[in-house]
Amino acid sequence: MPDQNELLTLLNRFTKREHSLDEVYLFDLILCDNEIDRDGDCFSAAALEQLRDRFVGVTGIFDHNPRCGNQTARIFRTELCSDPGRKTKTGQVYRFLRANAYMVRTESNADLIREIDAGIKKEVSISCAVGKQICSVCGANKLRKPCSHIKGRIYSGTRCYHTLDDITDVYEWSFVAVPAQKAAGVTKTCGGACDPEKEAMQSALDAAGQLLDRLTEELRRDVVRLCYRGGENACAKALADSTVHMDADALLALRDSLRVGLAAANAPAQLMPGQAGQKPPVQAFRLAPAHRSEVPYAKS
Numbered sequence: 001m002p003d004q005n006e007l008l009t010l011l012n013r014f015t016k017r018e019h020s021l022d023e024v025y026l027f028d029l030i031l032c033d034n035e036i037d038r039d040g041d042c043f044s045a046a047a048l049e050q051l052r053d054r055f056v057g058v059t060g061i062f063d064h065n066p067r068c069g070n071q072t073a074r075i076f077r078t079e080l081c082s083d084p085g086r087k088t089k090t091g092q093v094y095r096f097l098r099a100n101a102y103m104v105r106t107e108s109n110a111d112l113i114r115e116i117d118a119g120i121k122k123e124v125s126i127s128c129a130v131g132k133q134i135c136s137v138c139g140a141n142k143l144r145k146p147c148s149h150i151k152g153r154i155y156s157g158t159r160c161y162h163t164l165d166d167i168t169d170v171y172e173w174s175f176v177a178v179p180a181q182k183a184a185g186v187t188k189t190c191g192g193a194c195d196p197e198k199e200a201m202q203s204a205l206d207a208a209g210q211l212l213d214r215l216t217e218e219l220r221r222d223v224v225r226l227c228y229r230g231g232e233n234a235c236a237k238a239l240a241d242s243t244v245h246m247d248a249d250a251l252l253a254l255r256d257s258l259r260v261g262l263a264a265a266n267a268p269a270q271l272m273p274g275q276a277g278q279k280p281p282v283q284a285f286r287l288a289p290a291h292r293s294e295v296p297y298a299k300s
């Protein structure tokens with residue numbers, strides 16, 4: 001790491017006028033690393049290098065402390081470091097992104113500087129956008145093609161986590177109380193109007209919802225048929241009509257009980273000789289017109 005004077009030279013490239021060491025407060029922080037964080041995500045080696053390049057010049061905020069108002073600090077140097085003696089959960093050499101930041105000393109940030117010096121505000125969160133979120137189990141990019149694997153669960157001996165790759169933007173960094181990454185504190189937000197992860201999740205949810213609607217409608221028709229299996233009467237009609245208000249769970253339960261009832265009703269007939277191959281009356285299978293496809297369940 002460069003000494004204080006070398007750091008001052010570096011930071012003065014980001015200021016409108018030259019500052020002296022007395023005027024600025026210099027501190028360093030760990031922005032992120034390659035360990036799996038609390039959210040079950042980790043950065044790829046390439047992503048760490050991209051973050052190293054992109055975070056130079058980025059402003060940090062201290063908005064979690066009302067006393068600090070809108071005070072900001074700025075990163076003027078970054079470096080990727082590694083700890084050969086330490087391995088991540090995935091068996092890689094531990095690597096982390098260290099940053100040097102500065103604040104211009106003022107009366108209003110004196111308390112904040114004391115807190116940083118005391119180690120109170122040492123945890124950092126970063127916001128960035130990623131283009132890839134790779135599932136450790138199947139290799140799918142969850143932002144493009146969501147898979148069924150859930151972070152933290154184990155599939156055939158492989159724990160599911162997401163590797164964040166292809167950094168497309170960095171937004172800010174800030175001091176936070178509880179960071180996502182244990183060592184440094186990282187939250188990954190995709191920011192802006194478009195959040196690819198949320199969009200992918202939403203479209204997967206929509207597709208699953210549409211499939212459930214179709215299956216529920218099929219089930220409802222089956223149940224209506226079963227209701228009339230014993231013949232058309234007021235009781236069968238009332239039961240068939242009531243399926244309009246049933247969800248998939250209720251329909252499954254009703255279908256099962258109708259099947260049990262029909263099986264019991266048909267059992268003696270099967271024991272009677274000469275009737276095994278006899279077809280039931282046609283009427284028993286006729287569906288009343290009111291219960292055909294016009295049943296209003298199609299979702300727009």
Ligand SMILES: [Zn+2]
Nearest residue numbers: 135138147149
């Ligand atoms: Zn997967």
